[in-house]
Amino acid sequence: MASSKAGRYQPLNKAGTYQPFNQAGTYQPFNQAETCNKMASSSSRIEIFLYFGGELSSDGWSVTYDQTPIAAMRIPRSSSYDQFLSKIYKKIGVDSSRFSLNVSAKHSCQYLGRIKETLIPIKDDDTLSFFTDPTTGFSLMEIFVETVEIQHDDAPQIGREALIEAVKERSLRYARREYWVPESSKTKWKVLCRHTTEAMRCRWELRGIYKPKMGRWTITKYGGDHTCILNQMSLEHGNLDRVYVASLLLGHVKCNPSYGIKHVIQTVKDHTGYDIAYQKAWYSLKMAREMVYGTWESSVQKLPKYLGALQKYNPGTIVEWQHKARDTSTGAYVIGYVFWAFKPCIEGFQHCRNLISVDETHLYTKYKHKMLIAAAMDGNQQVLPLAFAVVDEESLLSWKWFLRQLSRHIIRGRRGICLISDRHAGITRAVRECPDFVPPNGVHRYCLRHVCSNFNSKYKNVVLKDLCWRAGSEYQIRKFNRTMEEIKKQSLEAFQWLDRIDKEKWTASHDGGWRCGILTTNMSECINGVLKGARRLPLTAIAEMTFQRSVHYFRERLARSTVMLTNNQLWTDFAYKMFTRWHQNSVEHTVTKFHQFQQSASVVTRRHGGHGVNTHVVKIANRECSCGKWTQFGLPCSHARKVCAAFMINAASMVKDYYDIMTYKNTYSKSFEPVHSEDYWDVPGFELVHDPTIRISSRPGRNQTIRIYNEMDWAQRRARQQAQQRNSSTQSDVPVPGSQD
Ligand SMILES: [Zn+2]
Ligand SMILES: [Zn+2]
Ligand SMILES: [Zn+2]
Structure with missing residues (x-):
């Protein structure tokens, strides 16, 4: 480095050429004649070697730099410190508003008979002029520069x-x-x-x-662009690693629990312009979910605390526990069953028809959990979630426990309840043992969709399945009989299978009006509404979701009821639509009055397509029509409308109360209170842990319950088993593309 400058600059000879040294061993600066970087010079400029971007080190005697100078320059000896600095900024290409510079110059002196190199910080005009003043005789400065990021007072x-x-x-x-x-x-x-x-x-x-x-980090070196x-x-x-990708996803995952792999890949592409592999996206999403919602293990620990907070901020919230066991070493309880219900929902049910549907759904958690849900139907034919429970499996015991909680906290002695469910062996037995759903107190009905699924998984025939649905959904016995005859023609065995099921439990025609026109549990609507995307989350996050979505339901539907009131509607949108449609249908009917006192009449209708006629018998006093729809829907059917007109009766007065606009409004009039920050939650009286025995095993074909599987379940089970086989062979739990919901 110095060879080209040899004429002006003699490199320091460490062998000790410079004599004499001070025997006393005291520190003594070189005098003018002896210093290496000091030569008598009359030049008005001073030479500068600028070192930047490398590493300075010192062994106490010599100062070394691991890189050659980035620049050599000359500045006027009269330069001020500020002029000096701005030259350096320009040379190293660093923004002076963001970085300050640590500048020091090498200085040699003699100490204990040896040459000792030291660094002198150049901080102001005085220290600079120590080198630049012509009288001191330096002709060269070796300058070392470090950048330090400027911390503004308000900088984090x-x-x-x-x-x-x-x-x-x-x-x-x-x-x-x-x-x-x-x-x-x-x-x-x-x-x-x-x-x-x-x-x-x-x-x-x-x-x-x-x-x-x-107490903070500083950037001590920055090389420039x-x-x-x-x-x-x-x-x-x-x-583009997992931690970074996960950090990009946090906001999305929090707002949208169903945020999936596809979204991850798109978000990363949008944000950075780069593609990431499916596997990296999967791990990043898992990490982001854990950051937002906790791990399975931390989440189950948090559950008692969260449910406690719900009760604290929303008094009247019901929480019931049934622990499985107690861990003797830690004293923690092993999670068994937990049930929760919100007060506004319980009170809202008072304004709904006498109908509760219950169903179960898988939770895609690391532990084998099922969620049981109870829901009512509001006056606008929409599902109102009533209660939730997490259980380890669907069994006689878990259903019995769930129905007992429903009876105690939701039904509370109300009579005439119709319970709609699937035909799971556990639930049918549990219902028989629950007095609320046994005549004369109440009845049990089957979800027609489940009956059809069971039927189809046995006979695997689309034509038969459609006939099964028709048989169950016909409102008139004669039409039911006709459909059953068709099934018998197709398959005697299938007919006998259906014939063995209690007709009043699965058909609208034999129901007697209990179902209020509801044929299925409508749970897909409920599950999609309350649990959309949440079934892959840990338990506390699922509970939070049920709370947030219930709040959302109440807010939206209360607002909707206000709109209906403003429109001067007497009934909800659903009832209004039915009432109007049936009025239009009634125009073509012809009435023959029979009995003035009983207000009974026969109505002749033109069949659609113009083939012949149908006859229906309407008895206004009994609020029934042989078409079966009035009894089911609680609204006078088109035939009844025609008869009402003939007897000059106001048909509107015969619409059931639960369709009333004020009833609908009252269903959603109770409000929820927000849950405060976790810092204010009370410490629960017990600790909760997962049950290690229900951790999902990677061995295929183990998770068998007594459930009657429908074809949807079979498809899911097959997919799960295949995934498990894949996993156990690859020793990895990365799912294959497409297996996310
Ligand atoms: Zn580069
Ligand atoms: Zn079901
Ligand atoms: Zn009718």
Whole structure:
């Protein structure tokens, strides 16, 4: 380095050429004749070697720098400190508003008979003039520069993660270069450009150091913008790791629990312009979910605390526990069953028809859990969730426990309840043992969709399945009989299978009006509404979701009821639509009055398609028509409307109360209170842990229950088994694309 400057500059000879040294061993600066970087010079300028971007080190005697100077320059000896600095800023290409400079100059002196090199910080005009003043005789300065990021008073305290995050963000989004980390510790983090080659060294680099006195990290070195050249735009980026991707997803995952892999890949592409592999997306999403919703294990621990908080902020919230066992070593309870219900829902049910449907759904958690849900039907024919429970499996015991809680907290002695459910062996037995659903108190009805599914999984015939649905959904016995005859013609065995089921339990025609026109549990609507995307989340997150979505239901539907009131509707949208449609249908009917006192009459209708006629008998006093629809729907059918007109009766007065607009409004008039921050939640009286025996096993074909599987379940089970086989063979729990819901 110095050879080209040999005429002006004699490199320091460490062999001790410079004599004499001070025997006393005291520190003594060189005099003018002896100093190496001091030569009598009358020049008005001073030579500067500028060192930047490298590493300074000192063994106590000599100062070394691991790189050659980035620049040699000359400045007037009369330069002020500010002029001096601005020259350096210009040379190293660093923004003076963001970085301050630590500048020091090498100075040699003699100590204990040896040459000792020291660094003198150049901080102001005085220290600068020590070197530049012509009378001191220096002709060369070796200047070492470090950049320090300027901390504004309001700047956040930068931490290690924030520093790494910022570098990653800039590298991905703006520089679009990869970096690597040669040094990483608790107090130091250093990165270099990965595109540096032998031939071309990129000057971009950055070093952050933790300053314990300041209690924060500072950037002690920054090399300036990349000088490397990218040959082509890469589609992937090596620094796009799971932690970074997960951090991008947090907001999305929190707002939308059904946020899936496809969304992850798109979000990363939108944000950074890079593609990521499915596997990386999957792990990042898992990490983001755990960051937002906790792990399975932490979440079950939090559940008692969360449900306690719900009760604290929403008095009247029902929470019931049935623990499975107690861990003798820790004293924690092993989760068995938990039931919860919100007060506004319980009170809202008072304004709904006498109908409760119950169903179960899988939770796609790491532990084998089922969720049991009870729901009512509001006056606008929409599902109102009433109660939730998490159980380990669907069994006689779990259903019995759930129905007992329903009876105690929701039904509370109300009579005439119709319970709609599937035909799971556990539930049918449990219902028989629950007095609320046994005549004369109440009845049990089967979900027609489940009956059809069971039927179809046995006979696997689409034509038969459609006939089964028709048989169950016909309102008139004669039509039911006709359909059953058709089934018998197709398959005697299928006919006998259906014939063995209690007709009043599965057909609308034999129901006697209990079902109020409801043929299925309508649970898909409920599950989609309350649990959409949540079934893959840990338990506390699921409970939170049921709370948030219930709040949402109440807010939306109360607002809807206000609109209906403003429209001067007497009834809900659903009832209004039916009432209007049946009026239009009644126009073509012809009435023959029979009995003035009983207000009975026969109505002749033109069949659609113009083939012949049908006759129906209407008895206004009994509020029934032989078509069966009035009894089921609680609204006078088209035939009844015609008869009402003939007897000059106001048909509107015969619409059931539960369709009334005020009843609907009252259903949703109670409000929820927000749950405060977790810091205010009470510590629950017990600790809860998962049951390790119901952890999902990777052995296929083990999760068998006494459930009557329908074809949907079979498909799910098959997919699960295949996935499990794949997993056990690859020793990885990464799912294959498409297996997410
Ligand atoms: Zn570079
Ligand atoms: Zn079901
Ligand atoms: Zn009718």
